[in-house]
Amino acid sequence: MDSPQVSIAADQALPLFADGLRNVHALDKNCREMLERQVERLEDYPQVEARLREHLRDKAAQLQRIEGILQDLGESPSGQNEAAALGGHLSTMTNAPATDGILKDSCAAYAMANLEIATYESLLVLGEAAGKVDAIRALQTSLSEERAMANWLAEHMRETTVMFLKTKSEKARRPATERRKDVLELGERMQPGRTASCAGLTRASTWRRSTGRFAETHGWPGQARP
Numbered sequence: 626m627d628s629p630q631v632s633i634a635a636d637q638a639l640p641l642f643a644d645g646l647r648n649v650h651a652l653d654k655n656c657r658e659m660l661e662r663q664v665e666r667l668e669d670y671p672q673v674e675a676r677l678r679e680h681l682r683d684k685a686a687q688l689q690r691i692e693g694i695l696q697d698l699g700e701s702p703s704g705q706n707e708a709a710a711l712g713g714h715l716s717t718m719t720n721a722p723a724t725d726g727i728l729k730d731s732c733a734a735y736a737m738a739n740l741e742i743a744t745y746e747s748l749l750v751l752g753e754a755a756g757k758v759d760a761i762r763a764l765q766t767s768l769s770e771e772r773a774m775a776n777w778l779a780e781h782m783r784e785t786t787v788m789f790l791k792t793k794s795e796k797a798r799r800p801a802t803e804r805r806k807d808v809l810e811l812g813e814r815m816q817p818g819r820t821a822s823c824a825g826l827t828r829a830s831t832w833r834r835s836t837g838r839f840a841e842t843h844g845w846p847g848q849a850r851p
């Protein structure tokens with residue numbers, strides 16, 4: 626990192642550094658939540674799943690680093706703040722079930738990694754201004770992990786999209802009953818418990834429609850046909 630010309634006393638920079646650490650801690654947690662949801666629906670994309678699981682391990686280490694630095698400063702992580710809210714927005718972007726979920730997930734993961742890169746870059750300057758050399762070394766490791774993640778996603782975006790098209794075309798050739806099962810399974814993964822009840826309601830309304838039609842044509846069971 627180039628040494629910036631810092632014109633602020635270390636004791637003035639320290640609370641700004643602590644705020645920055647809390648900020649990135651919240652952001653890392655947003656990222657972890659997002660990744661945890663994403664890896665659950667990547668069975669068709671084992672390469673992406675493996676890489677995101679690896680990044681989840683990075684994430685655990687990054688959170689530990691931040692918590693350690695905050696502890697050394699006599700500080701603790703706090704609740705959400707502005708940057709974390711932005712990270713939270715990115716994280717929820719991938720909540721809704723979508724037929725092109727893998728593409729949205731990859732873009733959101735890429736955007737999240739870049740948001741983290743910018744946040745870590747800024748944090749390094751704050752740490753330097755506060756004179757926290759050891760902390761800077763640890764944060765550089767986290768920054769490198771984020772850069773590696775962002776690069777990997779960018780380098781594999783085309784390949785992932787080709788895989789998405791292949792999977793889509795293979796699934797389109799499968800019988801309708803199997804495709805319906807896929808949709809229900811996807812819904813169940815996205816919102817456990819709700820899909821089963823939706824499927825139940827769908828079956829009930831189909832039954833009502835069919836019995837209604839039966840009643841219109843034939844009368845209700847036990848009734849004389851019109």
Ligand SMILES: [Fe+2]
Nearest residue numbers: 656738741771
């Ligand atoms: Fe990340």
